[in-house]
Amino acid sequence: MSNVTASSSANKVSSTSPLRSGFWLVVFGAALWGVDPLFRIILLKSLTSSQIVLLEHVVLFLAASPVLWRHRAELKGIGFRQIGALLIVSWGGSAGATILFTMALSSGDLNAVLLLQKLQPIFAIGLAALILKERLPKNFGILIIVALVGTYLLTFGWSIPFGHVNNFIGVSSLMALGAAALWGGSTVMGRYLLGSMKYETVTSLRFILALPLLFIITTLEGAPWQINGGFGASAAIAINLLLQALLPGLLSMLMYYKGLSTTKASFATLAELSFPMTGVIINWIVFQQLVTLPQIIGFALIWTALFFISSQQSKAQTL
Numbered sequence: 001m002s003n004v005t006a007s008s009s010a011n012k013v014s015s016t017s018p019l020r021s022g023f024w025l026v027v028f029g030a031a032l033w034g035v036d037p038l039f040r041i042i043l044l045k046s047l048t049s050s051q052i053v054l055l056e057h058v059v060l061f062l063a064a065s066p067v068l069w070r071h072r073a074e075l076k077g078i079g080f081r082q083i084g085a086l087l088i089v090s091w092g093g094s095a096g097a098t099i100l101f102t103m104a105l106s107s108g109d110l111n112a113v114l115l116l117q118k119l120q121p122i123f124a125i126g127l128a129a130l131i132l133k134e135r136l137p138k139n140f141g142i143l144i145i146v147a148l149v150g151t152y153l154l155t156f157g158w159s160i161p162f163g164h165v166n167n168f169i170g171v172s173s174l175m176a177l178g179a180a181a182l183w184g185g186s187t188v189m190g191r192y193l194l195g196s197m198k199y200e201t202v203t204s205l206r207f208i209l210a211l212p213l214l215f216i217i218t219t220l221e222g223a224p225w226q227i228n229g230g231f232g233a234s235a236a237i238a239i240n241l242l243l244q245a246l247l248p249g250l251l252s253m254l255m256y257y258k259g260l261s262t263t264k265a266s267f268a269t270l271a272e273l274s275f276p277m278t279g280v281i282i283n284w285i286v287f288q289q290l291v292t293l294p295q296i297i298g299f300a301l302i303w304t305a306l307f308f309i310s311s312q313q314s315k316a317q318t319l
Contacts, residue, residue: 023310025259026271032252034278039244046237048223054214059245061211064204071201085189090209093186097179104175116176118151123184124269131188134264137312143305147270150301154276157294191265199257267313273302
């Protein structure tokens with residue numbers, strides 16, 4: 001990807017306000033992913049996970065197709081590098097990583113899998129430095145540690161999440177690491193694509209290209225399609241599916257990619273830590289799960305890191 005540097009420099013922004021607003025768009029876009037369980041819980045009563053994701057992408061296909069048609073002129077300039085990046089974003093980030101992570105959760109130690117998944121920012125930052133030639137600002141490493149510690153406290157509290165080192169050795173651990181690498185790579189490849197494409201086009205292609213793969217996966221799964229409960233249950237499923245597709249799906253990704261277009265991938269991957277924070281808030285408000293002191297400290301650490309990362313991003317000279 002020899003033209004990555006040139007593409008990145010084309011997005012250089014002299015004003016600090018777009019950089020800051022872009023960073024916080026990534027924060028709020030990722031935060032919307034945390035409302036997904038509100039809709040998915042009802043859907044899981046009648047459909048499998050792959051069926052839900054497939055139907056969600058059908059809705060997103062209908063919403064994204066007119067947008068892609070409006071920006072169809074950009075498709076003429078897509079080369080092999082962009083196609084490869086698009087496949088990583090759509091097949092790797094949307095489908096592959098989710099499947100790997102779900103399989104890891106079902107076959108391995110839950111805490112070990114969750115902890116290994118927290119390595120996603122490390123993969124993204126490393127790939128951003130290697131592929132996008134991003135240079136990290138001073139003291140960025142300290143902010144990474146603060147953010148990761150905050151995420152750890154949100155997930156595990158004061159407890160040690162594993163009892164034996166063997167919990168980390170196995171196929172499930174490799175799958176968790178694979179999911180983290182694919183999600184981190186998806187962030188970097190999304191930033192690469194935004195060097196030459198509009199965020200609306202990238203968002204549309206992410207959803208549209210994932211649809212064939214999801215169709216194949218759902219077909220191979222062979223699970224029956226059945227909705228029990230009559231018209232009322234069907235209406236509830238349709239409404240929840242629509243809301244899930246449009247809120248944590250379309251709206252969140254539009255915000256995410258618009259923000260990513262003016263944000264370094266290494267900064268954006270830490271902005272994505274707003275996702276687990278939203279999950280804790282949803283569990284507290286909707287599912288009446290008490291917020292613990294370690295989680296409050298985790299909140300404070302993450303928001304402190306995000307504030308300083310935003311300040312450093314606004315001072316960046318190149319993206």
